[in-house]
Amino acid sequence: MSWRIVQITKPCVLKIKNKQLCYIPQEGEELNLPLEDISVIVLEHRQISFSHALLSSLAENGICLFSCDDKHIPSGAFYPFHSYYQYSLVASLQVAMPKTFQKKLWQQIIIAKVYNQAKCLESLHINESEKLQNYCKAVSVGDKNNIEAQAAFFYFKRLFANFTRKNEDDIRNILLNYGYAVLRACIARSLVGAGLLPCFGLHHANNYNAYNLADDIIEPFRPFVDYAVYQLIQENTLTEINPLIKSQLVSILTKNCLLQDEQITLLRAIEIVCQSLVKAIKVKQINVFLLPEFLAS
Numbered sequence: 001m002s003w004r005i006v007q008i009t010k011p012c013v014l015k016i017k018n019k020q021l022c023y024i025p026q027e028g029e030e031l032n033l034p035l036e037d038i039s040v041i042v043l044e045h046r047q048i049s050f051s052h053a054l055l056s057s058l059a060e061n062g063i064c065l066f067s068c069d070d071k072h073i074p075s076g077a078f079y080p081f082h083s084y085y086q087y088s089l090v091a092s093l094q095v096a097m098p099k100t101f102q103k104k105l106w107q108q109i110i111i112a113k114v115y116n117q118a119k120c121l122e123s124l125h126i127n128e129s130e131k132l133q134n135y136c137k138a139v140s141v142g143d144k145n146n147i148e149a150q151a152a153f154f155y156f157k158r159l160f161a162n163f164t165r166k167n168e169d170d171i172r173n174i175l176l177n178y179g180y181a182v183l184r185a186c187i188a189r190s191l192v193g194a195g196l197l198p199c200f201g202l203h204h205a206n207n208y209n210a211y212n213l214a215d216d217i218i219e220p221f222r223p224f225v226d227y228a229v230y231q232l233i234q235e236n237t238l239t240e241i242n243p244l245i246k247s248q249l250v251s252i253l254t255k256n257c258l259l260q261d262e263q264i265t266l267l268r269a270i271e272i273v274c275q276s277l278v279k280a281i282k283v284k285q286i287n288v289f290l291l292p293e294f295l296a297s
Helices: 052-060 087-095 099-123 129-137 147-159 171-193 212-217 219-235 243-254 266-283
Strands: 004-008 012-017 020-025 031-034 038-043 064-068 074-078 256-259 262-265
Touching: 004 243, 012 052, 038 171, 038 243, 052 074, 064 171, 074 171, 087 266, 099 129, 099 147, 099 212, 099 219, 129 147, 147 219, 171 212, 171 219, 171 243, 171 266, 212 219, 212 266, 219 243, 219 266, 243 266, 256 266, 262 266
Parallel strands: 004 038, 038 064
Antiparallel strands: 012 020, 020 031, 064 074, 256 262
16 A cells, blocks of 8 residues: 655656656755655645656556645645546446435534544543533434534634634644645545545535535544644744645644554545445445544544
């Protein structure tokens, strides 16, 4: 399984040679990495040149490539398409899923998200985490009472002081959005790899969003980013996001979570979660749909 996450922060040329990624910087030594080791490439500089041959090789090797905007937030992703041998079958089953079944899957996602938020607070020794666990019991099919929003309001008020997710200039939101964007791109990649159509969500249904399903699946993974951002804020006086901080946020993908009582990386967990969603859709059973449990890093 590929495991390396490559961040490119300096002007360079990228090439493919002998099944390796060749990094040729304007200053410094050339670096070669086997494609089979790479899972994700993050482009963090405007002066990076590469060819169509590179894009083709990345797709053939299942590597996700994404670029960042002027605010250093991932703004675009390139990932393999139609790589699953039963793509048409899985896509057909996905589109034909009964609404009730979708709502039951969404219920499990929100229970897992709120549970992980509670475990995040508990790991940070923040009081009242047990109240969040009580929210889990109130999540109904489809979360018709919007327990997700109630839990999020409770959670963020205790995680950060004087904080709102609406303030885009808050460094904490910039860090959160960067981490979430990295997760979202990797989830979209794994959804397509499993034969699913990312545009059709279980709950999210924005006609202008090509990644509705990724926005569903990301929810239980968000507390891993929240935990990392909390630690970064506690340990540093930050006014802007820099390459070192971005590297630490991307490395979240290599942190461990629990999945079926086994510790695995988030990157691997994302793949398993997406594959388990396909299985759940095929056999029409909720209990085979797997979701990550929070572990403090």
